[in-house]
Amino acid sequence: MSGEAKSRAYLNIPGVQNELAAQLKLLNKPLVTIVFAGRPLELEWYHNNSDAILMAWFLGSESGNALADIISGKVNPSAKLAMSFPYTVGQVPVYYNQYKTGRPSVTGEYAEYRSCYIDVPNYPLYSFGHGLSYSNFIYSNLQISKTLITGNERLEVIVQIENRSPIAGEEVVQLYIECKSFSVVRPVRELKAIRKVFLTAGETQQLTFILGKDDLAYYNINMEFTPENSDYIIYVGGSSLAKLNTEFSYRC
Numbered sequence: 001m002s003g004e005a006k007s008r009a010y011l012n013i014p015g016v017q018n019e020l021a022a023q024l025k026l027l028n029k030p031l032v033t034i035v036f037a038g039r040p041l042e043l044e045w046y047h048n049n050s051d052a053i054l055m056a057w058f059l060g061s062e063s064g065n066a067l068a069d070i071i072s073g074k075v076n077p078s079a080k081l082a083m084s085f086p087y088t089v090g091q092v093p094v095y096y097n098q099y100k101t102g103r104p105s106v107t108g109e110y111a112e113y114r115s116c117y118i119d120v121p122n123y124p125l126y127s128f129g130h131g132l133s134y135s136n137f138i139y140s141n142l143q144i145s146k147t148l149i150t151g152n153e154r155l156e157v158i159v160q161i162e163n164r165s166p167i168a169g170e171e172v173v174q175l176y177i178e179c180k181s182f183s184v185v186r187p188v189r190e191l192k193a194i195r196k197v198f199l200t201a202g203e204t205q206q207l208t209f210i211l212g213k214d215d216l217a218y219y220n221i222n223m224e225f226t227p228e229n230s231d232y233i234i235y236v237g238g239s240s241l242a243k244l245n246t247e248f249s250y251r252c
Helices: 019-025 044-049 063-072
Strands: 032-035 052-055 138-146 148-150 157-165 168-181 190-199 204-211 232-235 244-250
Touching: 019 044, 032 044, 052 063, 052 204, 138 168, 138 244, 157 168, 157 190, 157 232, 190 204
Parallel strands: 032 052, 148 244
Antiparallel strands: 138 157, 157 204, 168 190, 168 232, 232 244
């Protein structure tokens, strides 16, 4: 049901699989859902009723062994989603780097006269960059080397990440920026850096990212790829919904 010439109007899990899942839920035993698919699907029921969801995509001949290693805990998963999963098909298109609107919903929840839905949140069920593991990673102490950079100056962004669990694991740390004003509209968030780090149980690491004018550049109203005098917000975390943030300014 995925691939070239396989478009779908509905993103539900088809056939009697939902009936089977509902019957399994009645057993009152731990329920792990494994999804084999080539596109985002509507998974809200499984999100609410499963103890875990594993997005397997389409794997090869060793898929059974790989999945068994993850479910049994032999391997600690660390992958992140490369696309957003909607609550419902009515949210599509839904993606992390959408353009700003003139009437934003600040919280993502319904508010009158704002660009949002009345029946589902504005944000996706699973955001771009989302992915859990058996470890618990905590982000803190976001710092920057300067609050103003000019010309070719570079900005150091420092963040602390802690594995607050008894299980060693890997985390994909993601850095996004938001430009407050520009000669043309820019995305709400833009992914600018990633770093995959391994942390033992209870370990804390400090990571440093470097941002320069090329990272702040965008095609302006004259179709020139360049930064402009503007203020920026930096977000660092485990997905595109990262909350930890700090601000700085750039002047040409």
